[in-house]
Each structure stands twice: as structure tokens, then as C-alpha cells.
Amino acid sequence: MRSAAFDREQVLRAAMNAFMEKGYNKTSMQDLKRATNLHPGSIYCAFENKKGLLLAALEQYNQDRTAELKDIFAAQNSTKCGLKAYLDSIVSECISGDPTQACLSQKAINEIAQQDDEAQSVLSNQCILWQSFMCEVFGQIAQEGGLIGSRSAEQRAQSLIVGIYGLRTYSQAQKDPTVISAIARQLLSDVCK
Amino acid sequence: MRSAAFDREQVLRAAMNAFMEKGYNKTSMQDLKRATNLHPGSIYCAFENKKGLLLAALEQYNQDRTAELKDIFAAQNSTKCGLKAYLDSIVSECISGDPTQACLSQKAINEIAQQDDEAQSVLSNQCILWQSFMCEVFGQIAQEGGLIGSRSAEQRAQSLIVGIYGLRTYSQAQKDPTVISAIARQLLSDVCK
DNA sequence: CTCTTTTTTGAATGTTCATTCAAGATATCT
């Protein structure tokens, strides 16, 4: 009979950023209170608890990133160019070193997937959705005639995703922009061969 | 004038396991006390604080894994077979789902590299050492005549490491053993091409 | 054996944590 006073998306994006800055465990409710401008009671009223807020933020994150992903492909002439542009965008995120440009899903996979079944299943589903989008992408590139070799679209999508996960991790240990973009270029050519 | 009563390596391995089970932030001093059978005061006396214990454990971990790595290659007839065996061992670690078979370095890169400069530099160095070992490996495989294409050993080493990081992350979201080993096989052939 | 130095013990410390709750505010429905 009364709707929440805050903007849910705005709150979730603020929470996303907070979680990306420090990771789930190191982000305290105080941090989240500051980031969202919500009082503890409101957070618990709307999201049940800290983990509920993470799961909601994860959902919002995936929605936002999926839209972004589609925009990148839509802005290019061919799907193959779209894939190149997509990898370029990931490279620039890696190079920026900005925690809020990292991937919240990947961070969550590494930090909590193993510890929490609910998070595990959400993250697993997000990964599958991402992979099936990429599967379609490779189907289109094949139709465009941009693929060499006989690997299935699914295999290519798997290798691409693995490569992106790897790139994101690697770039936290090795920050040389030249190296990062060279690896991405290689990844692109491997996955189209 | 008095040496510590505990076995340092044994304590560090216990701490390693504790950190791998829960991650750095979720592992409490109580967990570490239980795992190492050391009283808080002893831990602080020997390692200064929780982070000091992590850094020491990380060093021990790298030492142990490097020895293991060399053993795997030494047990094979050719360096190329060594690389295959090495990837197989990683696949079986991924498939096991056992947290203590995960990579502590990778976990630490994802959880704390961004937050702590000292950890960042330790982890960056470990990554470089790993990479230079792999660089030698590809040099040897080239001499054996097991490489196609003109990529440098360093580029191949980079791609391999990125692939392994990616595989380890991916396998936490997608647990199908068939898929994991197929991706590893593809990685091996990409990196030798 | 005694002195010195270092480690071990484990309770105590003060802080920070996630969560709760009762009181007050406000939107929507009748």
C-alpha cells in the first residue's frame, strides 16, 4: 500500500559499485548504507539481508551488461566487427584498473560461488546466458563467412568466455596495456579460426 | 635464543588450506588458530598479523607448486607431453571441485591484489615467474619441433596462463567435466599452433 | 646452575560487524 521511496535501480547500481570496490565480504553494511543512502532497516525491508542485496545487484548488473553488450554489437556493421569491438571494450576496462569497471559476476564467482548455493546457481545461469548469446554471435559470424575451421559455435563461445575470464584475472597481476591488448587480439583470432 | 616449537612449513600448509576453503577475508583468526593449532600470540609473534600469514603462506604455496610443476614435466618423455600432462592435472583439479585443489595465487589475485600493494607485488612476481617457466617450456617444445606458427614462446606462455586462469574461473560456474576437458584440449592446441 | 632471550599461553581488549526493532511517517484504498 506504499511503494518504496528510493529508486531501486539507482540503489542497486550503488550497491554494485560498493561490492566491486571491496568485494562482497569486505563490503560492510555501513559501506552499503553510505553508498545507497538507505538506512539499515530499509535495506533489510527491501532486500532481506546483505546477501539478498548482492543477489539483486547481480541481477541488475547482468541486465545492464547484457544491454551494453547488445548495443556494442548493434553499433557495428558486421557481427565480426562487433566481436572485435566487444573485446576492445573489455581490454579498455582491464587497462583502466578501475575496480568499478571490473566484472561483478566474475568477482562473485571467485569469491562466493563455492560458498553459497543460491549465488552459485544465479552465477551459473548468468554464465550460461552470456554463453548462449555468444553462441548466436558465432552463428552469425559463420553466416558472414568470417570463420575458419570446423569448431562449433558453442565451442567457440566457451573458449571466448574462458579467455575473457582469464584476461580479466591476468590483467590484475600484469598491468602492461600492450600485453593485455596483444593477448586479446590473439584470443580473437584463435576463436575465429 | 629459542626456536619456534612448530613446524613452519606444516603451519603454512594448514594456513594455505584454510585460506583456500573460505578466501582471505572470510577466514578468521579463529579458523587459522584451529587450522594451525597455534595460539593467537604465536601467530602474531611469527608472522606479525593475518596478512603476514597470508603472504608467508603464498610464498610456501608458490614454492610447493613450482616443485610440483617441475615434477610433472620431469616425469614425461618430451616437454610437449609434459605440457599435456600439466594441463590434465589442472583439469582434474578443476573437476574435483575441492577448494583446496584450487589455486591460492589466483584466489588472492581476485580477492586482494587490488586492495593491497604488498600482496599485489608478491602476486605479480609469482605470475612472472610462472610465465617465465612456461616460456622455457615453449622454447623446448619448439626445439622438439612440436610448434606450428610463428608466435614467440613468451606470447604462447601468456596465452596459456590466461587460458588456465580462465579455465579455473569458468569451472566454478560450469561444472561439466566433459566441457572443462574439451576447453583444455582446445587451449593446448591453440597454444602450440 | 643462572641469566637472558624468545616463544607460548589464553584471557582480555576495544572495535566493527550484520541484523533487529519499536516508533514514526506516508502513501494508497475505501
Add this chain to the structure above:
DNA sequence: AGATATCTTGAATGAACATTCAAAAAAGAG
């Protein structure tokens, strides 16, 4: 306008946290 349901407020709660410390033990030096 009044009733009702829901959200907001922010202080309170108790548990868990990393760390400290003083006292006890023990190892090696002289």
C-alpha cells in the same frame, strides 16, 4: 477523512572480529 498497510528511521543488540599483553615456559649462552 479515516483506516490500513508498508516503508523509514536510527539507536540498540549481541556476536564475531583482529589484535594485544602480561605472565609462564623453555631453550641456549656463559
